[in-house]
Amino acid sequence: MKKPDGKVVLLGDMNVGKTSLLHRYMERRFQETVSTVGGAFYLKQWGPYNISIWDTAGREQFHGLGSMYCRGAAAVILTYDVNSLQSLTELEERFLALTDSASADCIFAIVGNKVDLSEDCTSPPDENRPGASCGSKVRKQVRAEDAIALYKKILKYKMLDEKDVPAAEKMCFETSAKTGYKVDYLFETVFDMVVPIIVRQKAEGPSQTVDITDYKPAKRTKSGCCA
Ligand SMILES: Nc1nc2c(ncn2[C@@H]2O[C@H](COP(=O)(O)OP(=O)(O)OP(=O)(O)O)[C@@H](O)[C@H]2O)c(=O)[nH]1
Numbered sequence: 001m002k003k004p005d006g007k008v009v010l011l012g013d014m015n016v017g018k019t020s021l022l023h024r025y026m027e028r029r030f031q032e033t034v035s036t037v038g039g040a041f042y043l044k045q046w047g048p049y050n051i052s053i054w055d056t057a058g059r060e061q062f063h064g065l066g067s068m069y070c071r072g073a074a075a076v077i078l079t080y081d082v083n084s085l086q087s088l089t090e091l092e093e094r095f096l097a098l099t100d101s102a103s104a105d106c107i108f109a110i111v112g113n114k115v116d117l118s119e120d121c122t123s124p125p126d127e128n129r130p131g132a133s134c135g136s137k138v139r140k141q142v143r144a145e146d147a148i149a150l151y152k153k154i155l156k157y158k159m160l161d162e163k164d165v166p167a168a169e170k171m172c173f174e175t176s177a178k179t180g181y182k183v184d185y186l187f188e189t190v191f192d193m194v195v196p197i198i199v200r201q202k203a204e205g206p207s208q209t210v211d212i213t214d215y216k217p218a219k220r221t222k223s224g225c226c227a
């Protein structure tokens with residue numbers, strides 16, 4: 001297997017569509033998924049580099065694995081469902097801390113998926129009927145500004161200056177894995193931004209951290225212990 005030069009990780013609550021986004025991009029189709037167990041990755045050749053893209057499980061029971069997947073990551077794609085405000089809140093409350101193990105110059109993208117299901121409404125929401133329809137679709141629950149506000153909170157958390165990182169408007173995306181809307185744009189924007197990080201990581205020599213793509217299961221001996 002080719003060795004990855006850099007790593008991109010998808011994080012976010014269960015059911016937001018991480019696996020579907022990755023399928024749509026890599027396999028060019030939308031297919032039924034099963035909730036991810038642990039994690040899985042694809043390798044994408046981008047120019048001279050091989051980028052591993054890690055799909056992680058959003059289910060609470062796998063939460064402990066998240067920081068291992070993020071280790072040394074050049075980019076983290078924080079994914080939510082535009083129809084669930086809770087899924088955006090979870091990014092800040094549950095997933096952001098997992099990125100502490102990512103590369104110091106890791107870039108962050110915030111992605112609102114499932115835009116095919118809802119619409120931005122110009123009329124103000126009815127407080128008594130928050131889920132009421134807007135035209136032929138339901139009203140979108142998360143506004144683009146909410147994602148931008150989260151991006152700015154991430155910069156604060158990471159103690160980064162807005163001047164030194166890509167603008168919030170550039171790093172907040174809305175996608176549909178179902179229709180393919182903006183999916184290529186998302187991944188390819190991220191890959192372009194990851195290249196300079198890979199170049200720097202390579203110039204600095206091999207990482208001190210373990211990449212689990214290198215992991216080979218230990219052989220079991222007769223006694224049942226590991227060799
Ligand atoms: N309408 C619509 N449904 C979507 C979209 N993306 C994913 N889904 C559906 O949402 C459900 C969850 O999608 P997954 O891709 O499995 O979600 P996940 O984030 O990988 O979930 P975990 O693996 O449990 O963390 C599936 O039924 C998908 O078919 C989308 O863009 N639009």
Ligand SMILES: [Mg+2]
Binds near residue numbers: 036
């Ligand atoms: Mg999944």
